[in-house]
C-alpha cells in the first residue's frame with residue numbers, strides 16, 4: 001500500500017476497494033473507518049451509523065461476503081477487498097427478494113436499522129437458504145431495532161427464504 | 165465518533181512487524197480484528213501513534229494438527245474461524261462452542277483469538293477453556309521466540325507478560341488425556357453480553373471415577389484462575405450430585421469476584437457454585453472434549 005506524506009507531514013494511503021462491483025481508488029488517512037469511507041467518499045449513505053462501537057449493527061456491510069460492522073473496520077484494512085452495501089442488492093432497479101419481503105411484511109418502521117438488518121439476513125440466506133426461526137434470530141442478534149420488536153423482521157426473512 | 169490520527173503499517177513478514185513494534189516502542193499497538201482496539205481509541209482509552217496490522221500475515225489464520233505437537237491455532241483466526249474449523253470440531257468441540265456463543269456474528273467475523281487473549285479482560289470467553297485444555301502461547305519478538313503456558317500469561321486486568329516488541333503468533337493445544345470438556349458462560353443476555361461468570365471444566369473419567377479434573381473460572385478474579393482446591397476434591401472419587409455440589413461450593417470459595425454493574429460479588433460467587441456444578445456435569449456426560 002502506497003503511503004503519501006503531504007507538506008504538513010500528514011500521511012495518507014492509496015487504497016482500492018471493490019464496492020458493489022465497482023472498483024474505487026482513493027487516498028485516505030489511516031483513521032478513516034470503512035463506514036465513513038462509504039458514506040463520505042462514495043456518497044453511499046444507505047449504510048447507517050448508530051453507536052459506532054460495534055453494539056448496534058446499523059453499519060453492517062458484507063466484507064468478502066461476511067457481515068461486519070463497518071464502524072469497526074479501517075478503510076486501509078479493507079484495501080483490495082470486496083464490499084457489498086445495501087445499495088448493491090437491487091439489480092436493474094428491481095429490489096432484492098429480501099427488500100421486497102421487508103416491505104410486504106411491514107418489517108420497517110423508522111427504517112434506521114433496516115439496511116444493516118438486511119445485510120445480516122442476506123449473508124445468512126447466502127450460506128443457509130432455508131434457516132430456522134432460531135437461526136434467523138441468531139444471525140440478526142448483532143442488529144438492534146428500537147421500533148419493531150423484531151417479530152415482523154424475522155417473519156420477513158423467513159418469507160424471503162420460502163420464496164427462494 | 166472521532167478516531168484520533170495515527171500512522172498505519174501492514175508489514176508482510178513477522179520480523180518486519182516486530183521491528184516496527186521495537187522502533188515505535190510504547191507508541192505503537194498491534195491491530196488484529198480491531199473490535200477492541202478501535203472502540204478503545206474512539207473512547208480515548210488509548211491513543212497509539214502507530215498501528216501495526218497483522219492483516220498481511222496470512223499464515224497466522226491457519227488452524228491445523230501437527231504430529232507430536234498438537235493443534236495449532238493461528239492467533240489471527242477469528243471467532244467464526246474457530247467455531248467453523250473442522251479440526252477443532254473433531255477434537256475440541258468445546259472451543260468451537262465457546263467461540264460461537266460470544267459477541268455477535270459481525271464481531272465474530274472480525275475479532276480474533278489473539279486479540280481476545282492479549283486484551284486480558286477478566287471476562288474474556290476464550291481463555292478459560294484454553295487454559296483448561298492446557299494451551300501454550302507462542303510469542304515472537306525481535307530477540308527470537310518463546311512459549312508460555314496460557315495459565316501463566318496473565319498478570320492482571322489488561323496485563324500480560326507479553327513484551328512491547330512481541331507478537332502472539334500461535335496457540336498450541338498439546339495432546340492431552342481429557343475425556344470431556346466444556347465452557348459455560350452466564351451473561352445477562354444471550355448475544356453480545358460479557359460474561360458475569362464463565363466456567364471451563366475438563367475431566368478424565370474412568371467409569372464413574374474422576375481421575376483428573378481442571379476447573380477454570382473467568383470474570384471472578386483479576387485474571388482467569390484455576391480452582392485447584394475444588395479440583396483436588398473431585399480427583400479420584402466416584403462422581404455423585406452431592407460431590408459436585410461440594411466441589412461447586414469449594415470453587416465459589418476460591419473465586420475473588422468484584423461487584424459491578426453486571427452483578428454483585430455475592431451473586432457472582434453463588435453463580436460460580438452453580439456453573440461449576442453444571443459445567444462439570446456436562447463435561448462428564450458428553451464424553452468428548
Ligand SMILES: Cc1cc2nc3c(=O)[nH]c(=O)nc-3n(C[C@H](O)[C@H](O)[C@H](O)COP(=O)(O)OP(=O)(O)OC[C@H]3O[C@@H](n4cnc5c(N)ncnc54)[C@H](O)[C@@H]3O)c2cc1C
Nearest residue numbers: 054196197198199200201267275276278279280288289332
Ligand atoms: C459488540 C462487542 C461484543 C463483544 N462481545 C464479547 C464477548 O462476548 N466475549 C468476549 O470475550 N469478548 C467480546 N468482545 C471483545 C472483543 O471483540 C474480543 O475480545 C476480540 O477477540 C478482540 O480481538 P480483536 O482481534 O478484534 O482485537 P484487536 O482490537 O485487534 O486487539 C486487541 C488488543 O490486543 C492486541 N493484539 C491483538 N492481536 C495481537 C497479537 N497477535 N499479538 C500481540 N498483540 C495483539 C492489540 O494491540 C490490542 O491491544 C466484544 C466486542 C464488541 C465490540
Ligand code: FES
Nearest residue numbers: 050051052057071
Ligand atoms: S454503528 Fe457500527 S455497530 Fe453501531
Ligand code: FES
Nearest residue numbers: 110113145146147
Ligand atoms: S425500524 Fe426503527 S430501529 Fe428498526
